[in-house]
Amino acid sequence: xxxxxFIPLALLVAGATGCSKTHPAPLSDQANLTVTTDDExxxxxxxxxxxxxxxxxxxxxxxxxxxxxxxxxxxxxxxxFTLPLYRIGCVFAEMKRYPQSIETWHKYLQATNDSATGxxxxxxxxxxxxxxxxxxxxxxxxxxxDPNNEPCRVNYGLMLARNGRIGEAVVQLQAxxxxxxxxxxxxxxxxxxxxxxMAKLEYKQSLxxxxxxxxxxxxxxxxxxxxxxxx
Numbered sequence: 001x002x003x004x005x006f007i008p009l010a011l012l013v014a015g016a017t018g019c020s021k022t023h024p025a026p027l028s029d030q031a032n033l034t035v036t037t038d039d040e041x042x043x044x045x046x047x048x049x050x051x052x053x054x055x056x057x058x059x060x061x062x063x064x065x066x067x068x069x070x071x072x073x074x075x076x077x078x079x080x081f082t083l084p085l086y087r088i089g090c091v092f093a094e095m096k097r098y099p100q101s102i103e104t105w106h107k108y109l110q111a112t113n114d115s116a117t118g119x120x121x122x123x124x125x126x127x128x129x130x131x132x133x134x135x136x137x138x139x140x141x142x143x144x145x146d147p148n149n150e151p152c153r154v155n156y157g158l159m160l161a162r163n164g165r166i167g168e169a170v171v172q173l174q175a176x177x178x179x180x181x182x183x184x185x186x187x188x189x190x191x192x193x194x195x196x197x198m199a200k201l202e203y204k205q206s207l208x209x210x211x212x213x214x215x216x217x218x219x220x221x222x223x224x225x226x227x228x229x230x231x
Contacts, residue, residue, distance in 0.1 A: 048078035055087060064091050082111050089121055098129035116142040116149035124155050135159060150176040154185065161189040180210035187219065196223060 055070030068091055071084035085108050092101035105122035112118050119142030127135035139156035142149055157172030166186070173182040187202030200223050206216040 046073070046077065048074040048081045048084070051077060052081070052084050052087075055084065059087065059091060064095050067091055082108065085111060086121075089125070093125050093128065096128075098125055101125045102129065114141075114145055116146035116152050118142075119145060120149065120151040120155050123152075123159075127159055132159070132163070148176065153177075158185060158189060161186055162193070178210070180206045180213050180216070183209065184213065184216050184219075187216070191219070191223070199223060 051070045051074035055067045055074060058064070058067035058070060068088060071088050071091070074081060074084040085104065089101050089104035089108055092098070092104055102122060102125050105118060105125060109115065109118040109122065119138050123135040123138035123142065126132075126138060136156070136159070139152055139159070142152035143156070146152070153172045153176040157169045160166075160172065161169035169186070170182060173185055177185070183202045183206040187199045187206065190196075190199035190202060200220060203216050203220040203223065206213055207220065210216070
């Protein structure tokens, strides 16, 4: 998925798998050192962050089944750790298992005191599952929760634009984006719909407002090399 909230964050937790140098205890303390047996090492519990990092690595490799296992281990190790629950919702959506993803987002909302970002993810998944009315209602819940939440505003605005409700889309997008970004996002919707002339107009307007907008310039250049599909 390439909308803002569902961009896969396949990065290892900072420091979770890094190596660190160890130093021997001072000579005065060595008499008090205890020896750790092999069995104790084997049976030592794995931390929630380590399981989470393993899940992210599996997700990055496209091994969604193992990613789910690792994220569930992370949750079992630390029931207050909400990041694995977030990723489970994303993985289920990537797998097009939308009912399980929606169920996970409801759990995420409970765990995060109805966070606006949780509502955005729930709404986007509902849209993917073919429930635009439910998606719109939950985008509105998220915006009511936090009017400045960018994922809610942007994803809702993009949904409105995809459905031809351009004026309403602009209202949502401009609440959290710069004018050039608003036109850029509208252009991406038109491009996805193969309305190339409209996409070019919006990319040009984006560049007019921000001549240094490199992404808009690259998009416009690529469209200039494409066959004109018309509006």
